Amino acid sequence: MLEPWSPDGQSRVILGDNLEVVRELPDASFRLIYLDPPFNTGRTQSRQSITTTRNPNGGRTGFKGLQYDTVKGTLYGYDDRFADYWEFLEPRLAEAWRLLDEKGTLYLHLDFREAHYAKVALDALFGRECFLNEIIWAYDYGARATRKWPAKHDTILVYVKNPTLYYFDNESVDREPYMAPGLVTAEKAARGKLPTDVWWHTIVSPMGREKTGYATQKPEGILRRIVQASSAPGDWVLDFFAGSGTTGAVASALERRFVLVDANPDAIAIMRGRLPAQTQFIGG
Numbered sequence: 037m038l039e040p041w042s043p044d045g046q047s048r049v050i051l052g053d054n055l056e057v058v059r060e061l062p063d064a065s066f067r068l069i070y071l072d073p074p075f076n077t078g079r080t081q082s083r084q085s086i087t088t089t090r091n092p093n094g095g096r097t098g099f100k101g102l103q104y105d106t107v108k109g110t111l112y113g114y115d116d117r118f119a120d121y122w123e124f125l126e127p128r129l130a131e132a133w134r135l136l137d138e139k140g141t142l143y144l145h146l147d148f149r150e151a152h153y154a155k156v157a158l159d160a161l162f163g164r165e166c167f168l169n170e171i172i173w174a175y176d177y178g179a180r181a182t183r184k185w186p187a188k189h190d191t192i193l194v195y196v197k198n199p200t201l202y203y204f205d206n207e208s209v210d211r212e213p214y215m216a217p218g219l220v221t222a223e224k225a226a227r228g229k230l231p232t233d234v235w236w237h238t239i240v241s242p243m244g245r246e247k248t249g250y251a252t253q254k255p256e257g258i259l260r261r262i263v264q265a266s267s268a269p270g271d272w273v274l275d276f277f278a279g280s281g282t283t284g285a286v287a288s289a290l291e292r293r294f295v296l297v298d299a300n301p302d303a304i305a306i307m308r309g310r311l312p313a314q315t316q317f318i319g320g
């Protein structure tokens with residue numbers, strides 16, 4: 037039997053349903069949570085996990101009670117596909133909120149099908165004042181629609197646990213070239229500029245060094261920015277839709293510690309080959 041997770045322990049990867057796994061983790065243990073949930077998951081099982089218990093003594097004062105239920109009801113009435121999806125995701129996001137420490141940040145990676153609903157729901161769930169950014173990850177790859185503008189971006193919603201205390205270190209973020217370097221001083225051009233909320237970045241190249249073979253793998257460059265800005269070396273980072281383990285690979289390269297969870301044994305097998313040898317694997 038393995039020790040329960042402790043902040044003094046090693047980074048770990050856990051095979052299992054993430055809701056069950058993260059419920060075992062103690063409150064306020066993580067500085068950064070990155071989640072990249074699949075759009076379709078949970079449609080069949082979602083109805084079983086509708087209720088999120090709100091314990092008035094449980095420290096979930098960030099939830100907006102009545103207001104949240106009203107917003108959710110309106111969204112559900114509008115699109116029942118979102119209702120199914122949100123019933124899967126909501127209890128997991130409630131756990132994310134509980135697990136963030138006072139300086140912590142959640143990055144929720146979505147696409148255009150759900151991002152607008154999720155933003156309204158997260159405003160109500162975290163509190164509108166806790167919204168930090170809507171990051172657009174723009175890429176240019178794959179088939180192109182001809183009867184509409186081809187959709188070539190993902191949306192990453194960023195919410196903080198506490199809008200006055202949250203950690204954000206833009207000085208540690210890799211800079212990028214100016215679009216018009218002739219318009220700034222040579223010194224500035226050489227230093228590069230801080231990224232804005234629009235991130236142009238290629239997808240994981242099918243030929244590249246990073247490729248693991250996991251279909252939904254995200255680029256390390258995207259995670260690098262997130263980890264650099266919203267955590268410091270030594271901090272704990274959590275990703276409970278871990279897939280190929282991109283978050284763990286980047287976190288360990290940047291000297292952060294991590295907990296990763298995935299329900300798919302194939303994902304765990306890929307992470308075994310990708311993550312540092314001292315990582316503990318639990319189940320799978």
Ligand SMILES: C[S@@+](CC[C@H](N)C(=O)[O-])C[C@H]1O[C@@H](n2cnc3c(N)ncnc32)[C@H](O)[C@@H]1O
Pocket residue numbers: 052053054055072073074077250252253254255276277278279280281282283297298299300303
């Ligand atoms: C979009 S992928 C994440 C990809 C990841 N960001 C990467 O870079 O490889 C979503 C992952 O969530 C996992 N997943 C879906 N439902 C889950 C659940 N209930 N518990 C744990 N993992 C789950 C899937 O197995 C899949 O690997």
